Amino acid sequence: AQKVTQTQTSISVMEKTTVTMDCVYETRDSSYFLFWYKQTASGEIVFLIRQDSYKKENATEGHYSLNFQKPKSSIGLIITATQIEDSAVYFCAMREGRNNNNAPRFGAGTKLSVKP
């Protein structure tokens, strides 16, 4: 069974710094898809970035990038040059690939606070 774990409940950083949020996952599938989402204070859930397990290169999207460490079953989210508006809850998710019927499962989330 697939499982996603985010151990950091909350993180606080100063504006314009770099932050890394951790996520580890469990799966028996050799093919899977990893996602990061952001939930803003208004409750809106927004897709940020994804990593397909067969891709060796870490995905990047704007000031978001991923640190994909397949042997460690880890997919960290890196936000560079953080801004106040990056303050939100960040969720990691995984969808197993072998069974296309599986829906993504989410971690518990990490609350990021960016201070001026």
Added chain:
Amino acid sequence: DPKIIQKPKYLVAVTGSEKILICEQYLGHNAMYWYRQSAKKPLEFMFSYSYQKLMDNQTASSRFQPQSSKKNHLDLQITALKPDDSATYFCASSQNRAETLYFGSGTRLTVL
């Protein structure tokens, strides 16, 4: 304009009653999902449908019944409501079962 519409935004119900949460998506996606978010269990997967057929189900209780009248609709009927059902219910969709999810703005349900 929102591409995934959930109605209503807020809903208050009494214990034992029945409610239907509405979800329509205008992204042209063929897969739709329901997730529930509460303080106890953040973003908990409930159901997924593809081409109006149930694909994945993680909800043990039969009180929760998804209803898909059209490819771009996936409503959620909840019967015999309990206070523990209080949560925000998010609808999501994806182009196909392997692709990225896009979420609606949620329906916040409070059961008194």
